[in-house]
Amino acid sequence: MSEYWSEIVSFLSSEKLWAVTRAFIVVIIGLVTAKLASSGISRVASKKIDTHRAMVLKRGSYYLILILFLITALHQLGFNLSVLLGAAGIFSVAIGFASQTSASNLISGLFLVAERPFTVGDTIRVGTTMGEVLSIDPLSVKLRTYDNLFVRIPNESLIKSEVTTVSRFPIRRADLLVGVAYKEDLKKVRAVLEEVADKNPLSLEEPKPRYIFQGFGDSSLDIQFSVWAKRENFLDLKNSIYEEIKIAFDEQGIEIPFPHRTLYTGSVTEPFPIKNTDNEPSDNT
Amino acid sequence: MATEFDKPPHWWGSFTLPHEQSLQWRIGPLTLIVHCLEGERHIGHQRTADFDSDDSTWEFQLADQLPETLENSSRYIFSKMVKRLTLTPRLADRPIISRPRVPFNLTAGEEVTLYVSLPLWLELALETSPVTVLEEIPIQRPSDTWFGPSTLEGELCYASSTHCRINLAELPQRVHRAITPVLIRNRADTTLTVERLNLPAPLLSVFAGADGQLWTPKVTLIRGKDGDMAELKIDDKAPVQAESPELLSQPRNTANTGVLIRAFNAVFS
Numbered sequence: 001m002s003e004y005w006s007e008i009v010s011f012l013s014s015e016k017l018w019a020v021t022r023a024f025i026v027v028i029i030g031l032v033t034a035k036l037a038s039s040g041i042s043r044v045a046s047k048k049i050d051t052h053r054a055m056v057l058k059r060g061s062y063y064l065i066l067i068l069f070l071i072t073a074l075h076q077l078g079f080n081l082s083v084l085l086g087a088a089g090i091f092s093v094a095i096g097f098a099s100q101t102s103a104s105n106l107i108s109g110l111f112l113v114a115e116r117p118f119t120v121g122d123t124i125r126v127g128t129t130m131g132e133v134l135s136i137d138p139l140s141v142k143l144r145t146y147d148n149l150f151v152r153i154p155n156e157s158l159i160k161s162e163v164t165t166v167s168r169f170p171i172r173r174a175d176l177l178v179g180v181a182y183k184e185d186l187k188k189v190r191a192v193l194e195e196v197a198d199k200n201p202l203s204l205e206e207p208k209p210r211y212i213f214q215g216f217g218d219s220s221l222d223i224q225f226s227v228w229a230k231r232e233n234f235l236d237l238k239n240s241i242y243e244e245i246k247i248a249f250d251e252q253g254i255e256i257p258f259p260h261r262t263l264y265t266g267s268v269t270e271p272f273p274i275k276n277t278d279n280e281p282s283d284n285t
Numbered sequence: 286m287a288t289e290f291d292k293p294p295h296w297w298g299s300f301t302l303p304h305e306q307s308l309q310w311r312i313g314p315l316t317l318i319v320h321c322l323e324g325e326r327h328i329g330h331q332r333t334a335d336f337d338s339d340d341s342t343w344e345f346q347l348a349d350q351l352p353e354t355l356e357n358s359s360r361y362i363f364s365k366m367v368k369r370l371t372l373t374p375r376l377a378d379r380p381i382i383s384r385p386r387v388p389f390n391l392t393a394g395e396e397v398t399l400y401v402s403l404p405l406w407l408e409l410a411l412e413t414s415p416v417t418v419l420e421e422i423p424i425q426r427p428s429d430t431w432f433g434p435s436t437l438e439g440e441l442c443y444a445s446s447t448h449c450r451i452n453l454a455e456l457p458q459r460v461h462r463a464i465t466p467v468l469i470r471n472r473a474d475t476t477l478t479v480e481r482l483n484l485p486a487p488l489l490s491v492f493a494g495a496d497g498q499l500w501t502p503k504v505t506l507i508r509g510k511d512g513d514m515a516e517l518k519i520d521d522k523a524p525v526q527a528e529s530p531e532l533l534s535q536p537r538n539t540a541n542t543g544v545l546i547r548a549f550n551a552v553f554s
Contacts, residue, residue: 169436169437170441171431171436171441198428200428201426201427201428201429202428202429203428203429204428204429204430204431204444205382205384205428205429205430205444206382206430206431206432206444206481207431207436228431228436229429230429230441233429
């Protein structure tokens with residue numbers, strides 16, 4: 001017991017304690033400095049650059065300052081940094097093999113930051129998931145979907161797959177699919193559609209709405225009518241213009257057919273016999 | 286139940302808010318109602334006619350009851366009731382793309398003054414210090430449009446089709462639109478075909494003439510000698526055509542006034 005006590009006393013009276021204290025103080029100062037400096041840099045930079053870049057700059061400056069202070073602290077403790085860096089190299093190879101997925105995500109994250117296909121606040125679609133980007137982190141991108149779910153997508157899958165940035169450009173095109181009956185006059189249908197688009201204030205006058213005849217469908221003449229809208233008004237336009245098309249078609253007597261089947265017994269056969277009766281069908285059948 | 290009331294000289298200006306009654310305006314296609322109750326105000330509006338309506342009349346009345354259906358209604362609650370309300374005509378917050386119904390050509394060295402009418406917004410504000418703006422309502426809601434060389438480059442604007450008349454007397458007098466005299470000068474060696482004109486509405490102020498017609502300052506568009514650049518100049522006073530003009534509203538954006546040099550395709554198309 002007295003041996004331990006004498007060791008503690010000698011440790012306390014030695015240079016080592018002072019070195020440990022200094023290292024500890026350096027780490028504390030480092031943490032505070034990194035926090036303050038990164039917040040300050042981000043605040044100044046956010047006035048000039050976008051949210052995403054400001055966030056990357058904030059994190060980068062935080063870790064850089066912290067690493068510098070940690071190295072200084074290790075130096076205070078008497079570590080030989082060249083040996084430590086060599087050991088870290090071997091260690092990182094081992095870690096790299098062990099955590100291939102994480103490393104791959106990390107590297108993909110770097111490419112995502114460099115390429116900037118989207119930024120924080122953009123709306124993106126990845127596969128069937130669509131949502132607003134909450135953050136772009138080293139390993140993953142976090143989304144908030146429109147049904148308010150939190151989705152984490154690994155960076156690797158973003159690099160590998162097709163990503164659509166919906167909010168990149170200020171205007172968008174809505175492709176409206178309209179079917180009219182075979183008996184209708186297509187010139188009249190086109191004129192009615194163009195008038196509806198002209199009257200809707202959300203539908204952009206330029207680029208002009210586009211009328212594309214898609215072909216002879218099973219039950220209808222299929223038309224694609226494409227109208228442009230300000231990105232924020234996209235859904236409002238889609239909802240309002242379909243309603244207006246229906247009203248205009250009803251007013252003009254243009255039929256929107258539902259899928260129907262004609263039973264035909266062939267050219268050589270007689271038509272199906274139909275018997276007209278006044279009797280109500282019995283409930284017992 | 287409407288009450289007899291002295292009709293004010295114009296639809297804009299300062300109005301006293303009554304107690305437990307409503308002020309009702311019909312300005313061209315817009316019906317605006319401000320209903321006053323104890324501690325609160327209800328503001329509602331609805332549009333009845335198409336955008337290109339030439340209905341140029343306006344009416345004002347004091348009524349005891351609100352109409353049964355009122356679209357776009359909003360309710361404001363106040364602890365201190367302000368008795369005065371101001372209605373101010375303002376121009377759009379985006380440029381207006383005026384499309385002549387028939388595109389016209391201007392040969393080399395020619396110049397012309399056109400009269401273009403621009404849609405107006407009305408600003409409802411309480412006369413507090415500083416003024417409390419409650420709402421801004423377009424009298425006619427113009428269609429959105431895109432002005433630029435491609436769908437990637439350009440800016441969102443409002444569209445307005447116009448006859449681009451060269452004779453002022455032919456222009457219909459409409460209380461809900463302001464007239465802008467536009468002088469176009471073609472200094473280039475080639476013919477200028479004008480299909481669309483980009484008029485910087487946020488840089489224009491609104492004046493009222495003695496006859497009640499609303500005006501904006503004259504806009505001068507000069508196509509440069511090389512044909513690639515256009516000079517845009519906005520007068521800082523009312524046009525000479527306006528009789529004893531009175532300034533009603535300042536431009537929304539005063540930072541970019543003066544002579545502006547823009548790419549040709551940013552002004553004409």
